[in-house]
Amino acid sequence: MSGRMKVGALISGRGTNLQALIDAAKDPAYPAEIVVVISNRPGAQGLERAAQAGIPAVTIDHKAYESREAFEAEVQKALGAHNVELVTLAGFMRVLTNSFIERWPNKIVNIHPSLLPSFPGVHVHEQALEAGVKVSGCTVHFVVPEVDAGPIIGQAVVPLRDDDTPDALATRILNAEHKLYPTCLRLIAEGRVRIEKGRTLVDARPSEFEVISPSS
Numbered sequence: 320m321s322g323r324m325k326v327g328a329l330i331s332g333r334g335t336n337l338q339a340l341i342d343a344a345k346d347p348a349y350p351a352e353i354v355v356v357i358s359n360r361p362g363a364q365g366l367e368r369a370a371q372a373g374i375p376a377v378t379i380d381h382k383a384y385e386s387r388e389a390f391e392a393e394v395q396k397a398l399g400a401h402n403v404e405l406v407t408l409a410g411f412m413r414v415l416t417n418s419f420i421e422r423w424p425n426k427i428v429n430i431h432p433s434l435l436p437s438f439p440g441v442h443v444h445e446q447a448l449e450a451g452v453k454v455s456g457c458t459v460h461f462v463v464p465e466v467d468a469g470p471i472i473g474q475a476v477v478p479l480r481d482d483d484t485p486d487a488l489a490t491r492i493l494n495a496e497h498k499l500y501p502t503c504l505r506l507i508a509e510g511r512v513r514i515e516k517g518r519t520l521v522d523a524r525p526s527e528f529e530v531i532s533p534s535s
Contacts, residue, residue: 324351324508327403329394330358331412334365335493336430336500340407341372343501350508355401357394359413375401381413391419405507408462409500417464425470425514427462428507430500432492434458434474439467444485444492454478455488457496459503461514470519472512473528475499502527 323344328337337356344352356369359381369376377397384390390413398406408429420427433443435458438450447455456476461469475495479488506512511522 323349325354325402325404326351326407326504326508327398327401327405328353328356328365328369328407328409329411329413330356330363330365330409331360332363332365332410334363334368334409336409336496337365338368339497339501340409340504341368341374343505349501349505351405351504354403355397357397359390359411365410387413387416388418391416395419395422405504407500407504414466415462420462420464423462425461428472428504429460429462429467429469430496431458431460431467432489432496434476435460435467435471444488447479447488448483448485452479455492457492457499459499461519470514470517472506472519472521473499473503473523475528499528 328340330337341353343349353374355375355377356365357377357379358366359379361378361380366376366378379390379393379397381390384393404426406423406427408427431439433439433447434454434456437452438446454476456474458474459472461472463469475498477488477492477495506521506523513520
């Protein structure tokens with residue numbers, strides 16, 4: 320595994336996107352490896368996924384700390400102990416402080432279940448259905464202090480159906496996330512993503528980004 324980018328994953332729950340990254344990294348040719356998984360919630364299923372893959376799994380319960388800064392100091396310590404070079408948020412349900420983000424400039428990556436800048440924040444599938452849009456999807460982006468506003472690395476499109484519910488749409492978009500996230504992480508680890516004037520320039524073929532068909 321020498322020479323692969325060392326990635327730390329922050330999670331809070333099931334860790335399905337984490338599993339997608341773990342599965343991708345099983346290929347020796349994949350340019351990144353998950354070296355530690357950190358959960359702010361004890362008993363999160365994602366911790367079991369990490370353990371089953373032989374990845375160090377760390378619980379740092381945010382409720383045990385008096386401030387976000389104190390909690391993040393422990394997270395930083397765990398990331399440093401594993402020589403992490405890039406942080407992925409894989410269902411991490413905490414808003415990071417500006418000071419933490421500034422310690423990792425363009426080194427924290429998140430996936431959001433909409434086509435940003437449309438529908439940031441929460442309840443995104445309800446927002447999409449209420450707006451009557453014909454497509455939604457997911458976005459991988461770098462994290463900046465403003466929530467869901469960082470430079471976009473990649474997006475996948477999921478068409479809406481006339482009979483869609485928030486849950487049905489969420490399921491299809493999650494399937495797209497599981498394909499998009501490993502693709503974007505690979506591009507970053509291979510040095511094919513750079514930022515100029517607040518935008519990403521991505522050296523990728525169109526075929527490397529999955530466009531989800533209406534039947535998916």
